[in-house]
Amino acid sequence: MAKITFITTDNEHIVVEGESGSAMELAVQNGVQGIDGDCGGVCSCATCHVHVAEGDVAKVGPASEIEQDMLELDDNVTERSRLCCQIDVSDELDGIVLHVAG
Numbered sequence: 831m832a833k834i835t836f837i838t839t840d841n842e843h844i845v846v847e848g849e850s851g852s853a854m855e856l857a858v859q860n861g862v863q864g865i866d867g868d869c870g871g872v873c874s875c876a877t878c879h880v881h882v883a884e885g886d887v888a889k890v891g892p893a894s895e896i897e898q899d900m901l902e903l904d905d906n907v908t909e910r911s912r913l914c915c916q917i918d919v920s921d922e923l924d925g926i927v928l929h930v931a932g
């Protein structure tokens with residue numbers, strides 16, 4: 831079980847919990863504003879863009895090449911950008927914080 835905190839652009843903190851699936855799915859199920867998941871999680875829409883909190887980057891890991899290509903099309907990209915449909919939920923991610931990129 832992992833608890834993941836999403837912080838929206840309005841600074842709302844939403845804590846979600848899950849054991850499997852993607853962080854995007856958890857966000858959508860819990861109505862996190864700004865995470866739309868339009869493509870259903872196949873890495874082709876970038877509506878699930880988040881910035882990983884600084885201390886959690888190592889835990890979450892880097893974006894894949896396909897993900898990076900998708901992110902390049904998005905404004906507001908930083909070195910901590912990830913598409914959260916590509917972040918698989920597992921116990922190791924417990925406690926991470928993801929900022930909605932907006």
Ligand code: FES
Nearest residue numbers: 867869875876915
């Ligand atoms: S949901 Fe479309 S890229 Fe993540």
